[in-house]
Amino acid sequence: xxxxxxxxxxxxxxxxxxxxxxxxxxxxxxxxxxxxxxxxxxxxxxxxxxxxxxxxxxxxxxxxxxxxxxxxxxxxxxxxxxxxxxxxxxxxxxxxxxxxxxxxxxxxxxxxxxxxxxxxxxxxxxxxxxxxxxxxxxxxxxxxxxxxxxxxxxxxxxxxxxxxxxxxxxxxxxxxxxxxxxxxxxxxxxxxxxxxxxxxxxxxxxxxxxxxxxxxxxxxxxxxxxxxxxxxxxxxxxxxxxxxxxxxxxxxxxxxxxxxxxxxxxxxxxxxxxxxxxxxxxxxxxxxxxxxx
Numbered sequence: 001x002x003x004x005x006x007x008x009x010x011x012x013x014x015x016x017x018x019x020x021x022x023x024x025x026x027x028x029x030x031x032x033x034x035x036x037x038x039x040x041x042x043x044x045x046x047x048x049x050x051x052x053x054x055x056x057x058x059x060x061x062x063x064x065x066x067x068x069x070x071x072x073x074x075x076x077x078x079x080x081x082x083x084x085x086x087x088x089x090x091x092x093x094x095x096x097x098x099x100x101x102x103x104x105x106x107x108x109x110x111x112x113x114x115x116x117x118x119x120x121x122x123x124x125x126x127x128x129x130x131x132x133x134x135x136x137x138x139x140x141x142x143x144x145x146x147x148x149x150x151x152x153x154x155x156x157x158x159x160x161x162x163x164x165x166x167x168x169x170x171x172x173x174x175x176x177x178x179x180x181x182x183x184x185x186x187x188x189x190x191x192x193x194x195x196x197x198x199x200x201x202x203x204x205x206x207x208x209x210x211x212x213x214x215x216x217x218x219x220x221x222x223x224x225x226x227x228x229x230x231x232x233x234x235x236x237x238x239x240x241x242x243x244x245x246x247x248x249x250x251x252x253x254x255x256x257x258x259x260x261x262x263x264x265x266x267x268x269x270x271x272x273x274x275x276x277x278x279x280x281x282x283x284x285x286x287x288x289x290x291x292x293x
Contacts, residue, residue, distance in 0.1 A: 001028035001245050005083050005129070007076050008032060009063055009118070010090030012039040015137070015193050017047070019087060019237045019244075024051035026245055031076055032058040033090070063090040063114040064100045066286065073121035082128035085244045088115035089137040093163040095208040097153045104286065105152035107159075111166040116173055116283040119188070126186045131250060134181075134188040135243045136174045140164035142192055146172065146269045148278050159208030168269050171256065172276045173283060175266060178254030187253040191239035194259035235259065 006023050010016040012034030024030045024047050032047070034040040040058035047056045059075055061068040076083060092110035100109045115136055119126075126132035140160070146168050149155065153162050171190055178188040242261040243249055258264040269275065 001026035004028045004085060005079070005081055006030050006085040006087065006244060007083050007122075008087040008089055009061075009072075009114075010034070011087075012036065012043040012058070015233065015236045015240075016087070016089040017043055018233050019089065019240045020056070021047050021051055022237055022241045023085075023244055024048075024053040024056050027053065028085070028244075029055040030057075031079075032056065033061055033063075033072060034058065035060065035062045063118075064092065064106050064109045066102050066109075066113070066117060069114050069117050070121060073118055073125075077122050077125035079125075082130075082132070083122055083125040084129045084132055086119060086122060086126065086132070086134045087137065087240055087244060088118065088135070089240070090114065091137070091139055091163075091167075093159050093208060095159045097157040102286065107163055107166045108152050108169070111163070112170045112173055112279065113283055113286050115170065116177070117287045119177065120287055123186070127184065130185060132186045133244060133249075134177075134186060135240050136170060136188065136190045137240060138167045138171055138190055138192050140167045142167065142171070142267050144168065144267075144269065146272075146275050146279075148275060151279070151282070158210055161210055168267060169279050171267065172270045172272075173279050175254065175270050176276045176280045182253060187251060189243055189249070189252060189254065190256045191243055191261075192256070192258050192264075193236035193239060 001023055006028045008016050008020045011020045011032040020030050020032055032040055032043055037060045040060055044056050044058050048054050059072055061072040063069060090110055092107050094106055098106040100106055104113055119134055141164050144164060146165055174188060174190045181188055239257045239259060239261045243257060255263050256266045
């Protein structure tokens with residue numbers, strides 16, 4: 001990874017930070033992205049120290065705001081050398097429906113619209129690198145259906161269930177995006193990390209869980225640090241680090257990789273043309289409209 005520039009969103013903690021650490025240790029020039037400047041500065045210092053690589057920097061951006069996503073693309077894309085690897089890792093879940101300043105449901109904004117727009121807006125920098133890789137990180141439980149009548153939680157909303165749907169929607173968008181990139185020097189693949197104990201699931205409220213699971217949430221909170229602790233966090237980076245660094249996957253495009261870094265069939269919900277096109281058109285609409293100042 002020497003000489004490669006890697007941008008990782010959602011990388012001031014959890015899976016994103018550990019992914020960035022490993023890529024920095026491989027010699028990459030790593031750009032972290034997080035909402036909080038203090039956390040971002042601390043993550044930079046930590047990664048420089050533990051990876052032995054001083055070429056780690058950070059850009060502060062809130063991935064739920066399209067104006068921040070656009071600014072991130074401009075700042076990262078404006079650096080010399082282009083961007084060799086983009087890892088769309090940032091994720092969000094909510095206990096109840098919230099709408100962003102752009103009028104988008106928050107989890108859908110971060111998990112689907114932000115990676116779509118960031119990849120589009122970074123395309124000149126990705127193309128400039130010669131052979132760039134985009135890796136979209138999915139999550140949750142990668143099965144079930146995508147309800148186009150409730151795509152942004154307009155009719156019903158249960159936090160974790162809706163999070164799963166947004167991650168399926170992200171995969172559907174990614175499948176279509178990879179097709180669009182087929183004739184370019186940019187590839188796009190999806191990586192499933194598996195489960196790890198991160199700040200996002202640590203801070204989930206009881207109301208975020210499906211009703212049947214709520215009585216056992218106290219037990220889950222005791223078990224998760226043990227079952228999904230540091231070793232699980234390391235395992236959760238396997239696919240993304242592999243896709244970012246492996247010479248064998250340099251030209252691989254439009255493939256879904258499981259938590260063991262192995263190609264695996266796409267979920268059935270992702271294979272429906274109507275679903276993919278509906279999500280794509282919604283994302284295009286958000287990309288093309290003016291962002292707030």
